[in-house]
Every structure is written in structure tokens, then in C-alpha cells.
Amino acid sequence: MTGLFSEVFLGALLFGAITASVPLLLAGLGEQMSEKAGVLNIGIEGMMIFGAYTGFVAAYYSESLWLGFLAGAVGGMVVAAIMALLCVRLGLNQIVIGIGLTLGFEGLTALLHHFQFSRTYPRLPAAQATVIPLLSDIPVLGPALFRHHLLVYLAVLAVLVMGYIYRRTQFGLNLQAAGDKPAALDVAGVDVVRTRSIAVFTTGALAGLGGAYLANVGAGIFVPFITNGAGFLGVVLAMLARGRPSWVLFGALVFGLCLSLTTAMQVAGINMPTDVIQMIPFLAVMGMLLAFGRKSSLPAALGIPYERGAR
Amino acid sequence: MKKYILAAASAILLSGTMTFGAYSAEVKSIAILTPEEGTDYGWNQQGIDAAKAAGAAAGVEVKIAQGLGYGDVRPTLRELAEDGVSLMIAHASGYNTAAPEIAEETKVPVAIVDTPTGLKAGLVADYTLSGHEGAYLAGRLAAKMSRSKAVGIVVSGEPPSWNSQSAAFAQGVKAESGDVKIIYAVIGPAAYSDAAGGKRVTESVIAAGADIIFGQGNGSSFGMLQAVETTKAADGGKVLFIDVIGDKTAIDKGFLLSSVVWNIEPVYAAMIADLKADTFGTKSYSIGLKDDSVKLLKTAQIPDDVWAAIEPIRADIISGTIKVEPIYEATAVRALMSDVKE
Numbered sequence: 001m002t003g004l005f006s007e008v009f010l011g012a013l014l015f016g017a018i019t020a021s022v023p024l025l026l027a028g029l030g031e032q033m034s035e036k037a038g039v040l041n042i043g044i045e046g047m048m049i050f051g052a053y054t055g056f057v058a059a060y061y062s063e064s065l066w067l068g069f070l071a072g073a074v075g076g077m078v079v080a081a082i083m084a085l086l087c088v089r090l091g092l093n094q095i096v097i098g099i100g101l102t103l104g105f106e107g108l109t110a111l112l113h114h115f116q117f118s119r120t121y122p123r124l125p126a127a128q129a130t131v132i133p134l135l136s137d138i139p140v141l142g143p144a145l146f147r148h149h150l151l152v153y154l155a156v157l158a159v160l161v162m163g164y165i166y167r168r169t170q171f172g173l174n175l176q177a178a179g180d181k182p183a184a185l186d187v188a189g190v191d192v193v194r195t196r197s198i199a200v201f202t203t204g205a206l207a208g209l210g211g212a213y214l215a216n217v218g219a220g221i222f223v224p225f226i227t228n229g230a231g232f233l234g235v236v237l238a239m240l241a242r243g244r245p246s247w248v249l250f251g252a253l254v255f256g257l258c259l260s261l262t263t264a265m266q267v268a269g270i271n272m273p274t275d276v277i278q279m280i281p282f283l284a285v286m287g288m289l290l291a292f293g294r295k296s297s298l299p300a301a302l303g304i305p306y307e308r309g310a311r
Numbered sequence: 312m313k314k315y316i317l318a319a320a321s322a323i324l325l326s327g328t329m330t331f332g333a334y335s336a337e338v339k340s341i342a343i344l345t346p347e348e349g350t351d352y353g354w355n356q357q358g359i360d361a362a363k364a365a366g367a368a369a370g371v372e373v374k375i376a377q378g379l380g381y382g383d384v385r386p387t388l389r390e391l392a393e394d395g396v397s398l399m400i401a402h403a404s405g406y407n408t409a410a411p412e413i414a415e416e417t418k419v420p421v422a423i424v425d426t427p428t429g430l431k432a433g434l435v436a437d438y439t440l441s442g443h444e445g446a447y448l449a450g451r452l453a454a455k456m457s458r459s460k461a462v463g464i465v466v467s468g469e470p471p472s473w474n475s476q477s478a479a480f481a482q483g484v485k486a487e488s489g490d491v492k493i494i495y496a497v498i499g500p501a502a503y504s505d506a507a508g509g510k511r512v513t514e515s516v517i518a519a520g521a522d523i524i525f526g527q528g529n530g531s532s533f534g535m536l537q538a539v540e541t542t543k544a545a546d547g548g549k550v551l552f553i554d555v556i557g558d559k560t561a562i563d564k565g566f567l568l569s570s571v572v573w574n575i576e577p578v579y580a581a582m583i584a585d586l587k588a589d590t591f592g593t594k595s596y597s598i599g600l601k602d603d604s605v606k607l608l609k610t611a612q613i614p615d616d617v618w619a620a621i622e623p624i625r626a627d628i629i630s631g632t633i634k635v636e637p638i639y640e641a642t643a644v645r646a647l648m649s650d651v652k653e
Contacts, residue, residue, distance in 0.1 A: 012518030016511040118350035121533055121562045126541035218507035220537040223530040225504040263515045266496045274497040
């Protein structure tokens with residue numbers, strides 16, 4: 001330990017951990033809904049990066065972060081629409097289409113960035129924080145946890161909303177059935193394709209929102225390939241969470257905290273190869289997989305296109 | 312008759328040799344492959360601009376394949392080789408495995424980075440460039456200008472070229488003042504485009520007390536710049552940024568203190584000359600303060616008296632009075648930072 005570990009520094013580390021967690025949380029919640037409905041959404045990285053691009057463009061030109069978030073969600077839904085059409089409606093291979101969407105939209109956004117911003121690299125001003133009275137005055141934890149952009153609190157609220165939908169609503173049951181026994185859902189008179197499409201669109205909106213948060217608040221700028229695999233981490237978190245939104249939140253926080261821990265260890269001058277230090281977040285995720293994921297079961301019809309009457 | 316046959320055979324042999332010699336010396340076009348677009352005010356842009364300039368000077372066409380990412384570039388290399396280029400410059404350390412393989416396969420020479428032991432006569436050249444002399448000057452500058460007596464080094468990876476600059480920066484800081492703390496942080500194993508990571512780590516380093524950031528990281532450096540622009544130093548004042556390789560003056564909002572600017576054109580010009588002279592792949596290339604292929608950028612943030620104090624140090628490095636040896640190993644770089652412990 002060194003004298004560098006002041007209250008301000010520890011607060012900044014925790015603040016950074018939360019900021020890094022939010023895109024993963026939103027992507028993980030979105031992926032979880034797709035998987036519940038039987039759609040393995042590998043294209044979530046493409047949805048995130050397109051959301052990051054559209055979100056940044058909207059925020060930059062309108063000077064409104066909220067319009068940016070809205071545009072990010074819409075951008076993610078545009079990619080989701082392609083996924084829904086090709087995989088849910090036409091029944092094409094979900095993994096192949098997902099990879100194609102990711103690569104395609106990484107390339108498209110890099111190209112658009114090249115024409116629009118590659119000479120100017122515009123940056124957004126710092127995001128305005130919503131300060132929670134009293135709680136924000138707690139030493140270290142207060143500034144780190146209770147002085148974030150409002151979207152951070154809404155993202156946490158989304159965990160509760162998702163939990164409610166899955167446990168208490170007919171739509172939640174429909175999602176479960178679409179992923180486990182789509183034929184039974186069909187027999188019950190519920191449109192499987194429609195149910196799965198709604199799930200994929202919701203995934204797109206959440207992933208796009210996560211991408212927009214990453215670009216507009218996390219970085220304050222859009223650069224090509226900015227998501228840097230965050231969407232794929234969302235897939236991992238969703239699979240580890242075994243259908244529970246609160247576990248997605250837990251996993252995202254663990255990953256974010258481990259990222260900050262790597263910075264703390266380096267700043268402390270711990271004489272260890274940085275490659276080893278930087279394995280910590282990924283080791284933590286693997287540890288979670290070993291501890292909690294062994295008994296996890298995925299929906300029986302995950303990744304299988306639904307075709308009425310097919311055997 | 313025998314005399315005529317011998318004469319004819321000699322003539323054929325001679326003409327063949329001359330033809331081969333002429334063929335080997337012929338350089339009509341070269342290609343450069345970069346992982347990101349050549350508009351990053353950094354590594355990619357400097358590489359492409361240098362290739363264009365060297366090509367123009369030598370009357371050689373330059374083909375540019377940019378924004379290729381950090382994945383497999385073998386198909387692009389094969390395509391360029393089929394197009395008949397005489398040299399492929401693989402301008403990313405991530406291409407160091409693929410490029411020599413394709414050179415063997417197609418017999419088209421390649422230039423790779425950060426692999427000094429990878430030389431192969433006529434086929435593979437290495438240009439492990441280091442702006443360490445400029446980084447040393449940047450360290451002296453940072454130590455002179457830091458109000459908090461703490462400076463940060465933020466990098467998005469630990470390739471040899473950046474290690475040598477991180478080390479030289481730290482040496483410069485220490486040479487100027489032993490009281491200045493150096494805070495070193497790596498964003499990720501290969502976080503070159505991780506702008507959000509760049510911002511997050513830089514904010515933490517600023518919170519640890521740094522008021523000057525020496526940043527190395529292609530796309531992620533824009534995140535570092537964003538952190539510097541939106542975060543106040545411990546004393547409530549401005550945090551300043553020292554960039555590397557390129558010149559971000561055009562997009563600066565008043566936070567750019569300096570940059571260790573590289574000019575790679577002499578390196579590529581030397582490669583073309585070596586191709587023509589059949590000496591390609593037999594030697595290493597370098598850049599330095601002496602020929603201005605490395606220089607420290609003067610900005611409005613640097614007071615005249617501070618800049619005036621930097622100039623003699625530059626002269627001392629060029630004359631050899633001050634020796635700045637490159638340190639490429641990450642372990643040795645981290646050891647230099649260890650004295651931040653209290």
C-alpha cells in the first residue's frame with residue numbers, strides 16, 4: 001500500500017468500476033432476454049457499436065445526452081431488426097448471422113467515423129451527474145456510488161423491472177416457453193415468432209443504450225471498435241446468470257471492480273507483470289463460471305429456429 | 312566453333328545476370344498495411360504519411376491498406392503480393408507473425424515492427440523505432456512543469472517501442488527532479504481502441520495526484536485526452552497531456568502540453584534504397600533527435616523559459632553528453648517506476 005491511496009483516489013477507482021459496469025449490465029440484461037426466448041444473440045456486439053455510433057452522433061449534434069441515449073437504443077434496434085428478420089423470421093443460423101452483424105457494423109461504423117469525424121475527433125463535455133442527497137456525502141462510497149448520470153440508476157432499476165417481468169407477467173412466461181418449448185407456446189395460441197422478435201428488439205434497445213452510454217459517458221468520444229468486446233462479455237454474463245437479472249448486475253459489478261483493481265495494483269507499483277494483473281477480471285469471470293455456472297442450464301431450444309410443425 | 316559457343320554462352324550468362332540485377336533493383340510500388348485509419352494523429356497516420364512521402368521522393372507508387380484491425384491480415388498481404396508490390400510494410404506489431412509467413416510464401420519482402428531478431432536478408436526487415444530521446448526530453452519538461460510533483464504514464468499496451476519511451480520519460484523525470492512521483496498504468500493487454508478504458512484509467516491516475524499525463528495509445532489516447540479535458544487536478548487546476556508519435560494540435564482544446572513527434576519517412580526511404588541496393592533485411596533502422604526524425608512539439612502551454620531550458624538538453628543528447636539508452640523490456644520499465652512507493 002502506498003500513500004497514493006487517498007480518499008479521492010479510492011473514490012475514483014470505485015466510480016470507474018461503476019462506469020465500466022453499466023454497458024456490460026445493459027448488454028447482459030438484453031442478451032438474457034434473447035436467450036430466454038431461445039435466440040442466441042452473438043450480434044449483440046454489433047448492436048452495441050452501432051448504438052455507440054448513433055448515440056454519439058445524436059448527442060454531439062443535439063447537445064443532449066438523452067437524445068443520444070434514445071438514438072443509441074434505436075440504433076441497436078435497427079441491427080436487432082436484421083437479426084429478427086434473418087434468424088427469427090427466416091430461421092437462418094443465429095451464430096453465423098450474429099458474427100456477420102458484429103463484423104459488418106464494426107466496419108460500417110469505422111467507415112462512417114472516417115468520413116465524419118476522423119479529422120476532428122469531437123469530444124463531448126463531461127456528463128452531468130445526478131447527486132443523491134445525503135448518500136452522496138458518505139466518504140469514498142458516496143461520490144463513487146451516488147454521483148452518477150441518471151441512466152446509471154435507471155440501469156439498476158431495469159434489473160428489478162426485468163426480474164418482475166420474468167417472474168410475475170404472462171409475457172415473462174411466454175419468453176420462457178419460447179426458449180424451452182416453443183411448440184407448446186404455439187399450441188397455446190401465442191405467436192412464437194412475435195415473442196422472439198420482441199425479445200430480440202428489446203435486446204437491441206438495451207445493447208444500443210449500453211453502447212451509447214459507453215461512448216457518451218464512458219469515453220466522451222466515439223472511435224472505431226470502441227466497444228472492444230463488451231458485447232461478448234454481455235453474452236458471458238447472461239449465460240452465467242442463469243436467467244436471473246440480479247446475477248447479471250453482480251457479474252457486471254465484479255468485472256468493473258476487477259478492472260479498477262488492476263489500475264490500483266499498477267498505481268501501487270506492485271512488481272508483477274501487468275499481463276498477469278490484467279488477467280484478474282477475466283479470471284474472476286471464469287471463477288464465477290466454476291462456482292456458479294456448472295449447474296447452469298440454457299433454454300432447451302436456444303439457438304434453434306422455430307418452424308411450426310417441424311419435427 | 313567452340314570459340315563462338317563459349318562466347319554465346321558467356322553473353323547469355325552476362326545478360327542473364329544483368330537482367331536479374333536490373334529486376335532485383337526495380338521498385339515500382341510499395342504497400343503499407345495499418346490496423347486503424349490513417350487519420351488518428353498518431354501511429355497509423357504517421358506511418359501512412361511517411362510511406363507516401365518516401366514513395367513520392369523515390370518515384371514509387373504507394374498502395375495503402377488501412378483500418379485492417381488487429382486480426383488476420385494474411386488475405387490482404389497475399390492480395391497485395393499478387394498486385395506486384397515490391398515491399399509490404401506491416402505497420403502493426405500484431406502483424407509480425409503473418410507478414411514473414413506471407414513473405415516466405417510469396418517471396419515479396421516485408422517490413423515488420425518490434426522484432427529486431429526477425430531480420431532475413433532480402434525478405435524481412437524490422438523497424439523497431441523508438442522515440443526514447445524525445446520521451447526523455449518530455450520527462451524533463453513534465454518534471455519542470457508539474458505543480459503537484461506527480462506525473463502519470465498511461466499506455467494501452469506494452470510493445471517495445473512504447474516501453475522504451477515510457478522508460479526514457481521516467482528517466483527524464485528523475486534526472487530533472489528526484490522528488491517527482493511517477494504513476495504508471497496500463498489500460499489493458501492490447502487496449503489500443505479502448506477509449507473508455509483510456510478515460511477511466513487516466514481519471515484514476517489524475518485522482519492519484521498526477522497533473523501531467525504522458526499517454527501512449529492509438530484510439531484509446533482520445534479517451535485519455537477526454538479525461539484530461541474533463542478532470543481537474545488535485546489543486547483544482549488544469550491537467551496537461553503529452554502525446555506521442557503524432558501532432559494533435561489541430562484538435563487540441565488547450566490541454567496539449569507537447570508530443571514526442573516521429574517522422575518515419577527517412578526509415579521508409581532507407582528501406583526503398585536498400586531494396587534497390589539488394590541490402591534489404593540486413594540492418595535495423597532508427598529514428599532520433601539528430602535528424603529531427605524525433606522531436607518534441609512546442610505548444611503555447613510551454614513557457615519560453617522552460618522551452619529554453621529544454622533546448623540545451625536536446626543538444627547534449629545529440630552530442631552524446633547525455634546518453635539515453637532504449638529499454639524495451641516491460642519488466643525493466645516497471646522497475647523504473649517502483650520508486651513511487653512511500
